[in-house]
Amino acid sequence: xxxxxxxxxxxxxxxxxxxxxxxxxxxxxxxxxxxxxxxxxxxxxxxxxxxxxxxxxxxxxxxxxxxxxxxxxxxxxxxxxxxxxx
Amino acid sequence: xxxxxxxxxxxxxxxxxxxxxxxxxxxxxxxxxxxxxxxxxxxxxxxxxxxxxxxxxxxxxxxxxxxxxxxxxxxxxxxxxxxxxxxxxxxxxxxxxxxxxxxxxxxxxxxxxxxxxxxxxxxxxxxxxxxxxxxxxxxxxxxxxxxxxxxxxxxxxxxxxxxxxxxxxxxxxxxxxxxxxxxxxxxxxxxxxxxxxxxxxxxxxxxxxxxxxxxxxxxxxxxxxxxxxxxxxxxxxxxxxxxxxxxxxxxxxxxxxxxxxxxxxxxxxxxxxxxxxxxxxxxxxxxxxxxxxxxxxxxxxxxxxxxxxxxxxxxxxxx
Numbered sequence: 524x525x526x527x528x529x530x531x532x533x534x535x536x537x538x539x540x541x542x543x544x545x546x547x548x549x550x551x552x553x554x555x556x557x558x559x560x561x562x563x564x565x566x567x568x569x570x571x572x573x574x575x576x577x578x579x580x581x582x583x584x585x586x587x588x589x590x591x592x593x594x595x596x597x598x599x600x601x602x603x604x605x606x607x608x609x
Numbered sequence: 610x611x612x613x614x615x616x617x618x619x620x621x622x623x624x625x626x627x628x629x630x631x632x633x634x635x636x637x638x639x640x641x642x643x644x645x646x647x648x649x650x651x652x653x654x655x656x657x658x659x660x661x662x663x664x665x666x667x668x669x670x671x672x673x674x675x676x677x678x679x680x681x682x683x684x685x686x687x688x689x690x691x692x693x694x695x696x697x698x699x700x701x702x703x704x705x706x707x708x709x710x711x712x713x714x715x716x717x718x719x720x721x722x723x724x725x726x727x728x729x730x731x732x733x734x735x736x737x738x739x740x741x742x743x744x745x746x747x748x749x750x751x752x753x754x755x756x757x758x759x760x761x762x763x764x765x766x767x768x769x770x771x772x773x774x775x776x777x778x779x780x781x782x783x784x785x786x787x788x789x790x791x792x793x794x795x796x797x798x799x800x801x802x803x804x805x806x807x808x809x810x811x812x813x814x815x816x817x818x819x820x821x822x823x824x825x826x827x828x829x830x831x832x833x834x835x836x837x838x839x840x841x842x843x844x845x846x847x848x849x850x851x852x853x854x855x856x857x858x859x860x861x862x863x864x865x866x867x868x869x870x871x872x873x874x875x876x877x878x879x880x881x882x883x884x885x886x887x888x889x890x891x892x893x894x895x896x897x898x899x900x901x902x903x904x905x906x907x908x909x910x911x912x913x914x915x916x917x918x919x920x921x922x923x924x925x926x927x928x
Contacts, residue, residue: 538906542913550920554781554927563917570910574902583900587658591902594661598881599914601668602874607921609675609870 534577541569556607563603571596643884644891650899656884664877671873678807692811694720694798695836696771701788701796701815704779708789715832716818719797722749723814726762730812731803736928738762750816757818759792765813766805768925774813777927784927793817794826874918882911 545566552558574592578584642654654660694715702712726749729740739745746762763784768774778784787793799814820826827835885908892899 535906538909542910546913546916546920549917553921553923554777556926559921566913566917574906577906578902585900587900588902590658594658594665595902595907595910598661598665598668599910601665601672602878602914603917603921605668605672605870606874606918608672 531577531580534573534580538570538573538577541573542566545569559607560604563600563607566603567596567600570599643887645888645895645897645899647895647897650897652888652899652901652904653884656881656888664881667877668873671870675870691769692771692774692800692813694800697774697798697800697813697815698796698836700772700775704775704788710789710791711794713793713796713817714827714829715836716755716795716797716827717831717835718753718755719750719795719816719818720799720835721797722746722753722755723762723797723799723816724801725749725752726816727799727801727803727812727814731801731805734806736764736766736805738764738928746816750818755818756821758821759790759817759819761787761790761793761817763787763815763817764928765815766810766926766928768811768813773925774927777923777925778815781927787815787817790817792819794819794823871918871922875915878911878915878918882908882915885911 545562548562549559549566552562571592574595575584575589578588645652651657698713698715705712726746729744729749730736733741735741747757747760750757750760763778765774765777768777775788778788795818797816797818799812801812801814803810803812805812885904888904889908891897892904
């Protein structure tokens with residue numbers, strides 16, 4: 524919670540808002556496999572982009588940080604895909 | 610002894626004790642698989658890039674296995690089910706009654722059409738309203754000499770209970786529209802077990818219709834007779850060719866696809882969420898400042914994924 528107080532409250536507001544929209548869409552279209560996969564892909568890309576932009580604004584964007592957000596995003600998509608498809 | 614000396618002595622004893630313990634270094638190293646490293650300023654090893662690479666590989670491998678295994682060993686993967694026509698009919702009509710609509714009458718010709726459709730899907734190995742050869746649901750209905758003014762079709766697979774099938778149709782707007790359509794007067798069902806795409810499953814086909822000649826609507830007696838016949842057949846587990854409905858037996862399948870994907874994803878998610886929580890607590894307690902992305906953000910996003918997994922965990926697929 525300390526992050527919320529100290530760093531970029533707008534960034535975190537955007538993150539929570541984006542994740543809220545992602546969950547809402549996933550719930551509404553849960554019976555449409557193709558759409559659910561696209562929503563998961565969108566959610567993962569949104570998080571990767573959020574992380575990169577947020578760290579760029581903080582002026583501490585390194586190659587490792589970019590890789591970290593990409594890995595978390597891919598992990599997120601892979602995990603949701605396996606449950607959606609099977 | 611002064612307070613300072615006492616502290617120094619205590620530390621010396623601690624170090625001496627630690628040096629005597631031959632496994633201490635190993636223990637110290639191992640603990641950092643789960644906890645962040647204060648000197649290296651790194652996250653736990655199980656949260657390293659390499660570990661995430663392994664987690665992603667594991668999931669992709671599992672998905673690949675689900676694709677390849679049915680081709681190598683058909684029928685080894687599957688879904689256990691216990692669905693029957695009587696329950697499907699009751700649940701469908703309950704939903705219509707809630708909407709103050711007339712209940713649908715069970716029709717044998719529509720059920721035969723539904724059965725033919727299910728068999729066609731198994732034979733040609735497809736999961737769609739339109740067959741690869743272009744055959745549409747109406748072709749199956751007309752083949753059973755059911756002349757209609759309105760007709761519709763709902764499909765479902767991988768479900769384990771009749772109530773879940775109807776519930777899923779009600780939650781999907783297009784299927785709900787079919788279920789609660791006032792133009793339909795009759796309904797037919799087929800519940801057929803078989804292997805689709807190498808995976809053992811139960812297909813449920815629901816066909817709706819309104820006969821062109823309204824005097825042709827199935828009478829209550831004929832409906833009861835047909836339903837009675839189905840239930841008798843269900844108990845005796847007989848030849849599926851005689852009547853459209855197939856034994857609603859409980860299958861015991863070796864590996865349930867649904868369970869594996871659920872358990873693997875939830876275990877992995879829980880493990881990583883726990884590690885991120887530990888990372889936040891330990892780093893804040895030991896004032897470890899790491900040059901990494903925000904652990905709090907990762908924790909939140911994975912928590913959202915956990916809720917997402919719970920949302921998309923459905924008892925089967927409808928089409």
